[in-house]
Amino acid sequence: MGLLDWAWLFTLPGLILTALGVPRDQRQAGYASLAGPIVMLLVAIVAFIGGGQAAVDVPNWLPFLPDGDFRLLADPLSALMLAILGFVASLVYIYSLGYMATDPGRRRFFVYLDLFVATMALLVLAGNLAVLLIGWTGVGISSFLLISFWRDRPGTLGAGLQALAANAVGDGALLLAASLVPSGCGSLVTLNTAQCTAGVGGAELLALLLLVAAAAKSAQGPLYFWLPNAMAGPTPISALIHAATMVAAGVYVLARTHALIGEAPTTSLLICVIGVVTALAASAASLFQANFKKGIAYSTVAQLGYMFAGVGVGAPFAGLFHLFTHAAFKALLFLAAGVVIHGAGGLEGLADLRGLGRFFRFSRAGFLIGSLALIGTPLITAGSFSKDAIIDAGITSARPWVGWLLLLGVVLTGLYIGRLFTIVYMAPAGDPHAVHHDAASERLMDWSLVPLMVGAIAFGWLGSWLMGRLTGPLGDIEPLPSPFAITGWIAFILGAVGFGAAYWYALRQPGAAPARAGATSYAAAAWVAWIARGGYALSAGLARIQSGLLPVYAFGSLIALAVVLLAREFIR
């Protein structure tokens, strides 16, 4: 477990080697980075099985913060998160070796990937808010760099900036929380103690700030807008960052500080509301997407809403369990989609991809398994175990409406994923010449799907084992519902009904993908652009202070000097 504390350094040798150009041939770039996430996965698994706890503490590392120690914490929860990160990252690296085979920016891509994995590991291992903030901003920057990776394409930079804007809101909230925590308030897990909540606003304010930060990172509530547009980045990135790991950081933080959330009833109610509303609204929004990846992205937003609701009703393990299984099947969905997109030459519109999935049989199998997991097919897929855990926790909690609404939401889940699957993979086959098959890349991509398929099927059975290991960090955990519980089967039936309805509808209607203009545009939503315009107007107004006249500036300086002197007097 002690070695796990330094897991965030595992990808740095790969980063340096790839940046220096170690595999000389551009087509081989990235092989030097492959070892990092694999090592991380192995170390995390061993640490998780071994159990225990290990911490690193460098006191007073950031003297200007009240609690500015450099504190790392490795326990079974962080081991689980790092195992998820290592698992998906390793597969994404292998997949990217095929997907980015002919891309000229390949070396830069792997450097950014290494940076992301390192900062995400630091985020997971953070022991107090200061280090969490470093990892938090680090993953935000890596996300921006990777979203706007193809800088020459129009719109990608704007999409990256949207992600950065939403992240800035979250970073600000987290920074405020780090400044408000009184000194001597050690680690994240003890944030609920009276010592830590003695600051301004108490437990509620602290929990609220953490909620804002988590919502920004996990695209919940009004801060959802960046995630669908983050699909402007390469598909492996959508799988790794915007499905499995980075967006899960919000859920992770809320689960880590679950004791604090328990002390803040208003905030936990807010978490439930935001989670449920986002889950239902995003599921509905996915039905109207004309872009394949955006449809899956809205699914991610909705499933994160499920996780948030799980944490909000006081079942952090249920939320984390769903995070675990979701990482597997959502990454599977994205990577399978990527195979088709890569074969079609980068096209992402549903109208363009209609029926082309038939030429990629491996991808079709993968997407089908992922879809079944998403709607929660009992016993044979993992998604049912975790989703039923959340629904069950919701129904049996003090807020049963959470559980019932999420149960009804499964219909929407079936509808949207059925629509996507049918249009791309089951519609009458399109023109075979519209796709090109690159055998070497496809072999790498297809084989990287296999572990995810296994995970999407089998991870659910690990539930009770995980539960046993995580009672330390997460406190008492309610037992998971049996796979034969009635609510689980109801959920599956609802999902299957949705899936079937979408299948029937999409096959009957030839143009069932509403081909809205700008199917692949990643421009900001209207209300986001409106806020941005307000910002521009404000800055233009402030710029009028710069009149260019020296006496005006002198006046300002003298008045400011007087104000500062007077303020000193009054503060003393």
Add this chain to the structure above:
Amino acid sequence: MDDLFVPLLIGCLIALGSALGVVLVRRPIYSAVALLVHSLSLAGLFAILSAAMVAVGQVLIYSGAIVVLFLFVVTLLPTGGQELAPAGNRVAAGVIAAAALLVALGATLGGGIPPVAATFDLSVAAVGHALFGPLLVAFELTAPLLLVAIVGGVVVWRRHEPRPRISPRPVTTGEPRKLVLHR
């Protein structure tokens, strides 16, 4: 030090009066002369306060060099003669700034000042000891500071000379290319 009150009062009044002269007169040449009177009155104040070295330095450096420089520049600028009257809001701004500074400084310094020390050593020797002791670094840095100021002044003032131009000739085989410098 209260036996020196009257000389101090006279010095302060002259200083204040000449400062008002700098601010209120409309012709910059007259302002420069008022500045000269002001700096000399300050030299007198320094002398009354027994700071002989600074007093002499004020006369030599400030009155003798800086104010003279001001006089030169005033004559070199266009319309060094009459200055335009300020707009009304400018005067108001000046009054407001002055009032704000008075209030702020009064509040800051309102705590009073301790009486002068009975025994003091402000002689040239003592100044020398201080300059070559605790203030050595600052003292040594004034030399490069002045150098930078001189170089900066020259650079700011200098116009750029037009660069010599090289006109390209079409290259024909067998004929050496000639560089032509035009001015």
Add this chain to the structure above:
Amino acid sequence: MSSEVLVLGTAVLLFAIGGAGALVHRHPVAMLMCVEIMLNAANLVIVLGARVRGLADAESAALIVLVLAAAEAVIGLALALALFRRRTTADIDTAAELHG
């Protein structure tokens, strides 16, 4: 009123007068002259401090401030000359090209 308070009050008044003058004058050199008044006021306080404490280190600091005033005057005047060299009037209100 004690002598110390007299001198201190004079310095404060001089600072305020200089500040007002810097805002009111339109001729660039006149502005600089008012800034010099403010500098002199600060120097007066330093010298008074030297006399109050009885030590010469503050007096030496006042000498260094004098050197600083010289350097600042050189640069300021060079800037004023360079800025207004080709204009018809030396008026600071006409030099407002650097605006936002």
